[in-house]
Amino acid sequence: MTNPKHTLTDLALFGGEPAFDEMLHVGRPNIGDRDKLIARLNAILDRRWLTNNGPVVQEFEARLAEFLGVKHVVTVVNATIGLELVIRALGLQGEVIVPAFTFVATAHALQWQEITPVFSDIDPATHNLDPARIERMITPRTTGVIGVHVWGRPCDIEALEAIARKHNLALLFDAAHAFGVSHRGRMIGRFGQAEVFSFHATKFFNAFEGGAIATNDDALAEKLRLMRNFGFAGMDNVIYIGTNGKMHEFTAAAGLTALDSLDAFIAINRRNYEAYRAHLADIPGVDMIAYDDQERNNYQYIVLEIDAEVTGIHRDLLMRLLHAERVRARRYFYPGVHRMEPYRSLYPHAGLLLPETERLVDRVLSLPTGTAVDEGAIERIAGLIRFAVAHGHDITRAMENER
């Protein structure tokens, strides 16, 4: 698997981009035990109960609640709908504070309901909302804060709780990245009014698509259950405005099967994380984010910060080089939600208050991990990065001459 590069002309960069299927991808799904999954799917087909709060969904919710140590888990079709439901169930309106360094779904879940996402800057050390900057974003129209546990590293939850309490704001967490993660010894899922997980295919723990809302609030859970099912409180009895956010039985079967393999997935992610750390150590200008080993982590993202001043090669060129070498690295969350529509047009000056976000979106690079990646691949990827940095200025110059 190792493929050392000796000279610049050895680089595939000067050829073309390889076929998609030949590449190592960020977000390659982990697949659990196929026999178990197929047995579960067959049982569903035999039962002929396919959706609408079926027994597999109920089993999945019960196992998730037990695992997270939370009173209620309400499964949903995906995390985006989960966020929308919680935002609506809590009666948020006006303005809600969110980071711009997140997947666009966090902001869309607000804007979709005509609530203004107010982007607040991040702490460059954690990539999460910087509590010290939030208070200046609060106005009389602010009704809540949504923290995002970016890369599965928990927000500064206590500081956010204190701000929410002081200003009487709702506090939710987009925990799309943070399944299986603890904060001060307690599982993510137990904080704020509610936390929302994603089980999308690209997450280390996936149910193809899917999501779940975790909450200890009985009334909120009750409302969410009504809202995900059109507001039905029994046959012919609609008591609330709702939508169709129900998870179906196949999804829950995939989720249960993934849950059976959770420890194995995390062990592989951890092995990969440690291998990357070892192979990428001491490359000047390349910093890999670290997880707190005192806590439970899912280690699902391998994220680098590339300092082009030091490496001589910009993150974007490094990404192109890796793509050409069959490594489909991603620059999540480029260019920042505030630079995507409709936010770019609605709030053209948002970037002025987001200096750290603007700096970070230009530096981050996410590398492939998970069960599709082995140590040989990691050695090869790290070797490519080491070579690119060693020849950063030359590669940059050669590419400029190509233009």
Ligand code: T4K
């Ligand atoms: N909040 C946060 C912080 C999130 O990160 C997300 C989702 C959400 C909320 C919303 O959760 P959901 O509503 O999705 O449950 C992907 C995912 O689509 C998205 O779920 C995820 N975050 C985001 C970080 O990543 P893209 O645009 O990168 O997807 P795509 O299609 O480019 O796939 C990425 C790579 O994964 C591909 O290069 C190949 C690989 N892949 C993907 C799929 C779907 C596979 O190998 N097999 C597959 O089946 O957004």
